[in-house]
Amino acid sequence: MSKQRACENCQAYRKEHLIRLGIGIDQYDYIIALAGNPNTGKSTVFNNLTGLRQHTGNWPGKTVTRAEGGYSFAGKQYKLVDLPGTYSLLSTSKEEEVARDFILFGRPDVTVIVADATRLERNLNLVLQILEITDKAVLCLNLMDEAERNHITINERTLSKALGIPVVTAVARQKKGMDVLINTIENVATGKYMCKPHRVKSFSPKLDHAVALLVEKLSKEFKNIPNLKWVALRLLEGDQRIIEAVRTKELGQLGEDLKSA
Numbered sequence: 001m002s003k004q005r006a007c008e009n010c011q012a013y014r015k016e017h018l019i020r021l022g023i024g025i026d027q028y029d030y031i032i033a034l035a036g037n038p039n040t041g042k043s044t045v046f047n048n049l050t051g052l053r054q055h056t057g058n059w060p061g062k063t064v065t066r067a068e069g070g071y072s073f074a075g076k077q078y079k080l081v082d083l084p085g086t087y088s089l090l091s092t093s094k095e096e097e098v099a100r101d102f103i104l105f106g107r108p109d110v111t112v113i114v115a116d117a118t119r120l121e122r123n124l125n126l127v128l129q130i131l132e133i134t135d136k137a138v139l140c141l142n143l144m145d146e147a148e149r150n151h152i153t154i155n156e157r158t159l160s161k162a163l164g165i166p167v168v169t170a171v172a173r174q175k176k177g178m179d180v181l182i183n184t185i186e187n188v189a190t191g192k193y194m195c196k197p198h199r200v201k202s203f204s205p206k207l208d209h210a211v212a213l214l215v216e217k218l219s220k221e222f223k224n225i226p227n228l229k230w231v232a233l234r235l236l237e238g239d240q241r242i243i244e245a246v247r248t249k250e251l252g253q254l255g256e257d258l259k260s261a
């Protein structure tokens with residue numbers, strides 16, 4: 001490993017990158033991203049966890065609002081970043097780009113996905129896209145009061161098994177489920193709970209072959225990125241942001257938090 005590569009992997013370099021994204025992490029042990037579809041209760045969860053310790057601004061260079069705050073639990077400091085609500089991570093809007101760049105390049109220790117329990121199927125689209133990028137995630141199934149009112153029952157254990165990540169039910173407006181959520185975030189952040197996210201294993205033989213060829217080439221250039229299959233698929237799609245990240249070698253800043261597909 002070259003000297004520069006070794007440095008790219010070190011904590012100081014990572015911190016520098018996070019500051020570049022506009023996140024001051026000085027006194028925090030873990031960075032937690034809060035993602036989800038619009039109107040699922042992300043900011044309500046954010047307010048419950050951070051109380052008044054938060055501040056808002058814009059994402060650097062963008063007119064998208066960013067809120068960040070902190071909380072401490074079991075002797076550790078957590079920095080919580082409220083991402084814009086999005087239906088996907090395809091980078092087709094500035095909100096999607098902010099959310100995706102933060103999960104990809106900001107490398108949060110845990111991504112909490114807040115989902116609307118009354119619209120689970122639609123919400124799962126984003127959940128599965130996030131699980132393609134990172135494996136350290138928690139699904140917060142919010143608006144359970146509304147689900148109950150609509151006679152919707154969800155077996156969270158089965159869902160958790162199918163997704164490979166912990167699922168926590170919540171009614172954020174009534175502050176219900178927040179204790180379990182905080183505990184679960186700690187379990188994932190510290191590695192007490194090892195996530196094994198659901199991922200598509202195989203596509204068509206032709207696509208599998210193309211992906212394998214690209215992964216082989218990419219792995220020579222970017223030795224520290226485990227999830228090259230995701231990168232290869234985006235390149236084949238013609239994703240300009242990822243093409244640029246490969247060209248400029250920004251992609252080399254991705255690291256140990258991304259596990260192989």
Ligand SMILES: Nc1nc2c(ncn2[C@@H]2O[C@H](COP(=O)(O)OP(=O)(O)OP(=O)(O)O)[C@@H](O)[C@H]2O)c(=O)[nH]1
Nearest residue numbers: 037038039040041042043044085142143171172173
């Ligand atoms: N019934 C019910 N309403 C909730 C719950 N959690 C949040 N809400 C309400 O849902 C609305 C949206 O909540 P927000 O926290 O602003 O949702 P958000 O995901 O941050 O929304 P965007 O940032 O616009 O994507 C608010 O009116 C909340 O009071 C819940 O568990 N049950």
Ligand SMILES: [Mg+2]
Nearest residue numbers: 042043044082
């Ligand atoms: Mg919000």
